[in-house]
Amino acid sequence: MLQETFKHQTPDSGDGGWASPEDTTDDAFVLREDSPIGPNGRHPFDLEERTAVFGEKIVRFSKKIPRDPSNNRLIDQLVGAGTSVGGDYCEANDCVSRKDFRYTIKRCLKEAKETRFFLRMVAASEPGLATEARDLYREATELVRIFASMYRK
Numbered sequence: 645m646l647q648e649t650f651k652h653q654t655p656d657s658g659d660g661g662w663a664s665p666e667d668t669t670d671d672a673f674v675l676r677e678d679s680p681i682g683p684n685g686r687h688p689f690d691l692e693e694r695t696a697v698f699g700e701k702i703v704r705f706s707k708k709i710p711r712d713p714s715n716n717r718l719i720d721q722l723v724g725a726g727t728s729v730g731g732d733y734c735e736a737n738d739c740v741s742r743k744d745f746r747y748t749i750k751r752c753l754k755e756a757k758e759t760r761f762f763l764r765m766v767a768a769s770e771p772g773l774a775t776e777a778r779d780l781y782r783e784a785t786e787l788v789r790i791f792a793s794m795y796r797k
């Protein structure tokens with residue numbers, strides 16, 4: 645249950661409690677409802693969380709891209725596709741039928757592929773951001789593989 649103060653909790657806060665941004669040095673703040681640590685002391689694999697963190701990284705990356713007429717469209721498309729991956733996956737978790745689930749997972753797959761495309765275009769437009777774009781591209785590729793596997797099963 646979210647606390648009324650709506651303080652941010654960082655993934656590495658350790659105690660599973662709420663931490664304010666002043667208490668942390670990490671710039672990735674995430675609202676969570678419960679502790680990310682599993683019973684064995686390790687982080688559970690959570691694709692919903694992974695796609696949310698990916699979307700956050702895309703948003704932060706997009707703020708580094710200089711705004712100009714040629715980049716504006718790339719930024720808008722990148723943020724739209726990169727954040728849709730997580731939103732679509734959340735929707736897939738609530739599907740009522742197998743057919744609906746497969747359809748929604750296919751949308752996740754398409755958005756992840758589209759994100760890869762626009763990361764490549766940004767790297768071509770802004771070579772100074774190519775290294776960070778490459779890291780995000782790798783994560784998008786992993787998500788593509790995960791969603792493709794889910795779709796096939």
